[in-house]
Amino acid sequence: MRTDHPVPPIVAVKPLPVPTTARDPGLSVKVTAPASGDRLPVIVFSHGNAWSMDGYEPLVDRWAAAGFVVVQPSHLDSRRHGIGFDDPRFGSIWRVRIADLHAVLDHLDEIMDRARTAGLHATVDHDRIAAVGHSWGGQTVGALLGARVLDAAGTPGEDFSRPAVRAGALLAATGTGDSLTPFAVEHLPFMRPDYSTMAAPALVVAGDRDQSAMSTRGPDWFTDAYHLSPAPKSLLTIADGQHTLGGVAGERVAETTDEDPARVALVADAVAGYLRDALKLDGTAWAALGERAATGDGGYRVAQR
Template sequence: MSSRPLDQRILSVKPITVPAPGRGVELQVKVTAPLAGHNLPVIVFSHGNAWSMDGYEPLVDRWAAAGFVVVRPTHLDSRRNGIGWDDPRFATIWRVRVADLHAVLDGLGDILLQAGDLESRVDRERVAVVGHSWGAQSAGVVLGARVLDADGVPGEDLSHPAVSAGALIAATGTGETLTPFAVEHLPFMRPDYSTMAAPALVVAGGKDQSQLSTRGPEWFTDAYHLSPSPKSLLAIAEGEHTLGGLAGEMVAETTDEDPARVALVADAISAYLRDAFKLGDAAWVALNNAAAAGDGTWSVTSK
């Protein structure tokens, strides 16, 4: 896959405040979109722990240049809000994250109006949710996954009817092998993917060794293997947790900086979503053909 910049000019508008009663901190979003085009599909993106609506520019800019309108909320766990591991609110932030995504989806029309003329340029029937790391678990819940309680009982269904497809990047695996730290601080990292029926692309790195699980990188493929079809898996052999630097160029936690890898992830997701939304399968077919003809550094499987 080419890592060249795309040609479409884009714009961003921020901050836009979204009603979120009882949250304690204003819910703000950033909207990034192509300058031209109509009937544009929408991606609501959930960031990883501690990030904000200003992160993940390499991904978001590429999606917008490919014709998507992208809405990024700043979740409560953002560094901007100063809520650390030991804050009593931390254990329930996973619920606030999902509520943030619901608030964005419920208020999408008003958000797009505040971003200019976008409300008249999008296709509200083609809305996806995408997330990275903790954001991938949040997105998975909106796609139909549930969270197991301490007794292994699945929680309530928190999916959203406006969402018809999605992508999970470095998504949390099953919780039976959480490390003691994760059990203490992140007990909600126990997803049940058996109910995640919506079409989704799962993206996993072959060298993503989490400090939260005693398993290896295959932990991040559970969302593919344990969910019902239709699903696809993009496996990147040398990818680590930020998969080349998804959150931004020269970001401190990027351990495998590779702009071409970031472009691969971005382009694979846009190709998958265009196919899932029935906007054309050429890019998705080309990506699958490139994987099949490649040297094994990345692969695509589907079920």
């Protein structure tokens, strides 16, 4: 899906404050977008545990170059906030994460007004909003698409879905909670998503060598969001991909165990192509990716239902 076309200039603006309630410290976001453009599609991005708005540039910059406005909040679990497992706030951070994404959606016009004041000249299309998340961010985004969290008795929790989010992509997202390790059960009891109600269109991206320390299952754990949710869904399986899928959080970061810039570019371009198709902008790139997968020489597999 990579091309030799010139990359259009993009602009990143940060930090932009976002109004929230009962959150200390407050919420800020980064906006990355083409320098100009009218009625551009939006990606709201949720980072993995401990990251921030300053991560994931290898993905975000390619999405902006593909014509998306990308809004990245720094969630409360970001390392810069110093909130560990022993902090009394940690047990509710999963809810704060979801609230962060709702706040971004609620104040999108205000965010864009601030970004334009700082030098961005793009406008957004409120009918073409998508959400993307990596790792814990994948579970966070799943909630906006309709997934719920099961309690210890297996009862689904409240509905956090947002109809304004027309499609999404879950990268290395949490699987179901029936195989959590004792550590995860103790510290991450909310890692029990119920995907049976995640009805919005979504792309699930999983590495076939991603072995989570939070689950006793193998890499198939990260495909639950595809197999256990209603259609329409697509699954992109990355050959030899581990949890950071080649280094999506950034170049040479400590968490990356399978550094591969080409793999990161594949993930970025696949998400952009899928979302442009799902948002009814242009299905050419997504169709081309599927055709290449069928040849067996692209280093990935695609399934759809």
